[in-house]
Amino acid sequence: MSNPSAVTAITAKRLMLALGAAGVIGGAVGAIAVNHNNAAASAAAQAAPAVAAAPAPAPAPAAAVGAPASTVALPDFTRIAAQQGKAVVNIRVVGGTKTANRGGLPNLDPSHPFYEFFRQFQDPRGERGGDRGTPVFGAGSGFIVSPDGVILTNAHVVQGADEVTVKLQDRREFRAKVLGADPRTDVAVLKIDAKGLPVAPLGKSQSLLVGEWVLAIGSPFGLESTVTAGVVSATGRTISDAAVPFIQTDVAVNPGNSGGPLFNTRGEVVGINSQIYSMTGGYQGLSFSIPIDLAVRIKDQIVATGKVQHAMLGVQVQEVEQGFADSFKLETVEGALVFSVERGGPAERAGLKPGDVIRRANGKTIVSSGDLPALMTLSKPGDKMALDVWRDGKLVRLDTTLGDAAARSRRGQQQEVAEVADNSAKLGLTLRPLESSERRRSGIANGLVIEDSSGAALIAGIEPGDVLISVNGRPVNSVEQVRDMVSKASKSVALLIQRGGDKIFIPVRIG
Secondary structure: OOOHHHHHOOOOOOEEEEOOEEOOOOOOOOOOOOOOOOOOOOOOOOOOOOOOOOOOOOOOHHHOOOOOOOOOOOOOHHHHHHHHHHHEEEEEEEEEEEOOOOOOOOOOOOOOOOHHHHHOOOOHHHHHHOOOEEEEEEEEEEEEEEOOOEEEEOHHHHOOEEEEEEEOOOOOEEEEEEEEEEOOOOEEEEEOOOOOOOOOOEOOHHHOOOOOEEEEEEOHHHOOOEEEEEEEEEEEEOOOOOOOOEEEEOOOOOOOOOOOEEEOOOOOEEEEEEEEEEOOOOOOOOEEEEEHHHHHHHHHHHHHHOOOOOEEOOEEEEEOOHHHHHHOOOOOOOOEEEEEEOOOOHHHHHOOOOOOEEEEEOOEEOOOOOHHHHHHHOOOOOOEEEEEEEEOOEEEEEEEEOEEHHHOOOOOOOOOOOOOOOEEOOOOEEEEEOOHHHHHHHOOOOOEEEEEEOHHHHHHOOOOOOEEEEEOOEEOOOHHHHHHHHHHOOOEEEEEEEEOOEEEEEEEEOO
């Protein structure tokens, strides 16, 4: 469940907001200002050109001057709202949270010098009962996918819920059971005890096209059966480290729309409304939906087993930028650059190495690094995966079997031997070998300590104290190796840097 007070507290430059609208304990959320602006849609009538006094042969339709090339009919939103809206439900949740302190007063240890002073103002009920559980109310949306009461919604809508109530469009209410929820994909499955319910037909999100009309139905701010429409802005959109290839639209969705369906013009569900991009806490033209193809896979696992298995490759990847493309001699700025390989994982067994660029997986082009985790979400443990990897200026085919994310090893990847260094002027780096004590303390066996950073390296963000692990994907054992690799590079080099416990590739322009 989410809290409306949290929704309005915007502290970051950009914020992805879950759309569950939560109420305030024991009372109303607050007044909701509603704009009653009825926008009437009007079609522009096209006047026919004036007819000349003298008769003339009628021009062929294809050659008519000023006539529109084609006429596109708008989708019948009224039909979709009337027919498919019956399967959309309102979800109310009640959860419990412990009061952090009693009566709004400081929580002080009895030994504190001001304990007795504040104790005289303490609510005696809090004194007797200790920290009290306080009910928190929340709301969201969902839709029925089977006549016997199976409902799809978002995992964040029912997170922490002690009680879930589903209200149908015909105003009947049912207590719902949470069959399962998957926070990784934000999909949850509910079940109510009912028969013969209207069902929302499911479509294929893979067939969605950018620019296609779509329709959302839900309960923004608790306003049930609200219909909004827009177009698909993008497909396969990855957000931060999310493992979902979102459908991006400009459909107006707000807190409370979470878990509601996104329909195509045929009245089929193609997505589950999940997030918005906002600087204000409300709709700003960017909405994101979970593809229904993915949601159905999660639903089927939950209904069958009550849990969800996720596949994993065992790598960490980052974006391929122009600097990396120049360094690795890539023809296009595409792919997922591997900067860490989990020891003993499927990727290591397949032969993947840091510095490899994954260009395709099972024939699917990897355009951005986010495409890879999204592809993992659509796979399951035990699936075979063929990887086309760019290494040393050529494509290499690697085959692997995906592992189970639940059994992922937490051990870090170590590098091999290293020694010697001095000054690498072209990069703007002063380097030295790792001392024995530093290797033992950090667990790094291979690399050169960066004593100072200036020029191109400083501009790229490399700092003193970083450890240089590799150059253009090749481990470095001496400054001579660094100089040799830099001398062969034309525009930029990709340096694998370890900073604290993290590793990251940093492109440094040298030309």
